[in-house]
Amino acid sequence: MKKLSLKLKLFFISIYIITAISLAFFVVQTPFKIHINNYGNIVFFIILVAFTESCTVIFNNMSFSTGFSVELACYILFGPYITLLVIILGFSARILKVNGGYKHILNTPIYGTLFNYCILVLAVIISNYFYLQSGGTFSVDKLPSNIFEIILFSLVFFIVNTAVISRLSSLVSNKNILYIFISNIRISILNILVMCPFGIILAYVFNLYTYVGVIIVLVPIVLTKYTLSLYIQTKSQFVETVDALMLAMEARDRYTEGHSKRVAEISTSIANQLKYNDWQIEQLNMAALLHDVGKIGIDDQILNKPGKLSKEEFDVIKTHPQIGYNILKDIKNLGNILPIVRNHHERYDGGGYPDGKSAEELSLDVFIIQLADSIDAMSTDRPYREALQPDEVIEEIKKHSGSQFHPKVVEAYFKMLGKQKKVRS
Numbered sequence: 548m549k550k551l552s553l554k555l556k557l558f559f560i561s562i563y564i565i566t567a568i569s570l571a572f573f574v575v576q577t578p579f580k581i582h583i584n585n586y587g588n589i590v591f592f593i594i595l596v597a598f599t600e601s602c603t604v605i606f607n608n609m610s611f612s613t614g615f616s617v618e619l620a621c622y623i624l625f626g627p628y629i630t631l632l633v634i635i636l637g638f639s640a641r642i643l644k645v646n647g648g649y650k651h652i653l654n655t656p657i658y659g660t661l662f663n664y665c666i667l668v669l670a671v672i673i674s675n676y677f678y679l680q681s682g683g684t685f686s687v688d689k690l691p692s693n694i695f696e697i698i699l700f701s702l703v704f705f706i707v708n709t710a711v712i713s714r715l716s717s718l719v720s721n722k723n724i725l726y727i728f729i730s731n732i733r734i735s736i737l738n739i740l741v742m743c744p745f746g747i748i749l750a751y752v753f754n755l756y757t758y759v760g761v762i763i764v765l766v767p768i769v770l771t772k773y774t775l776s777l778y779i780q781t782k783s784q785f786v787e788t789v790d791a792l793m794l795a796m797e798a799r800d801r802y803t804e805g806h807s808k809r810v811a812e813i814s815t816s817i818a819n820q821l822k823y824n825d826w827q828i829e830q831l832n833m834a835a836l837l838h839d840v841g842k843i844g845i846d847d848q849i850l851n852k853p854g855k856l857s858k859e860e861f862d863v864i865k866t867h868p869q870i871g872y873n874i875l876k877d878i879k880n881l882g883n884i885l886p887i888v889r890n891h892h893e894r895y896d897g898g899g900y901p902d903g904k905s906a907e908e909l910s911l912d913v914f915i916i917q918l919a920d921s922i923d924a925m926s927t928d929r930p931y932r933e934a935l936q937p938d939e940v941i942e943e944i945k946k947h948s949g950s951q952f953h954p955k956v957v958e959a960y961f962k963m964l965g966k967q968k969k970v971r972s
Contacts, residue, residue, distance in 0.1 A: 596637025613745075615701075623687065623747070666708055749761055817960050820960070820963040827912075831915060841872070868892055872888055894950065925940045
């Protein structure tokens with residue numbers, strides 16, 4: 548914990564204290580009723596939690612776990628105290644495969660392990676409160692009448708979990724917590740839709756057929772995890788291909804290192820302001836990363852010329868959108884971004900290149916990338932000029948709104964800037 552920043556240390560310590568206080572209130576307020584007819588059942592569920600948590604799939608710092616279905620079944624069957632015991636012991640026994648190695652309790656920092664425990668304990672305690680307040684009972688025989696309460700428990704569980712993780716992510720990334728929370732809660736809702744029904748079925752089947760029934764029900768859960776793993780693996784390979792193309796492009800042009808990532812960040816901010824959904828933002832982000840890939844086909848002497856280009860040389864540079872289109876057109880899953888790559892130097896008034904298309908012929912996505920590209924180009928040093936100051940960039944955007952830039956995109960960008968200033972202040 549010594550290497551952590553002060554704000555992260557304070558965050559972890561505050562979570563530990565909040566969890567300890569919540570646990571104390573929970574013990575005082577919740578009757579300690581435990582009826583264990585078979586200790587083997589508890590051991591069985593600990594093993595199930597360890598197994599399912601070990602099957603967690605991680606992608607882009609987000610985890611997709613099938614463990615909640617087992618944890619929910621345990622809660623329905625045995626109540627909150629046994630559930631806390633099962634979750635802590637099961638979670639402690641999990642072994643995750645991460646980046647070719649294995650992560651477990653023995654090679655994880657103590658502060659990280661405690662933090663993971665706190666998230667789980669807080670989520671169960673707060674969810675249990677809402678479950679009981681809404682009239683939930685711990686009887687499998689009354690399971691049909693408790694469906695609403697179980698869904699409420701699941702919803703609160705994921706909201707608490709997501710809120711704490713989002714706060715941690717915002718501290719690490721310096722991004723707005725609300726933006727991170729909204730992005731993560733969508734994944735949580737998907738988890739609820741998939742895992743809550745499985746948890747209810749697990750509890751019901753265990754009550755009727757004990758171990759054999761649960762193992763049978765676990766088969767589709769494991770298959771769900773396996774399918775998700777294949778999807779994540781394919782997605783990762785695709786992203787790695789995109790990154791390789793982007794790095795190859797930037798290796799050719801020493802003046803624009805990091806340009807594509809910055810364009811992607813600006814484009815994402817504008818797209819969020821325009822209420823784009825996750826899929827649209829993902830496609831836009833991909834287009835931003837690859838918009839200049841055609842520069843791979845431009846001669847080094849022109850691409851890295853330490854001075855202003857001649858008309859003939861600039862004509863060569865103007866071919867890079869078409870070159871990029873030709874490079875990407877036969878790559879599967881990139882069909883949606885091809886028009887953006889080809890047209891990102893077109894103008895709102897139709898005076899751009901390579902085809903001189905009018906605004907009516909182009910999607911708004913093209914103009915988002917076009918504006919983001921121009922903003923970063925103006926904000927960074929080039930061989931023929933120094934970077935413009937932020938106020939100068941804003942004046943240039945205002946000056947060319949309605950001619951070079953799409954007014955709607957410009958408006959969204961300025962609104963986004965206004966929100967960022969309010970957050971900082």
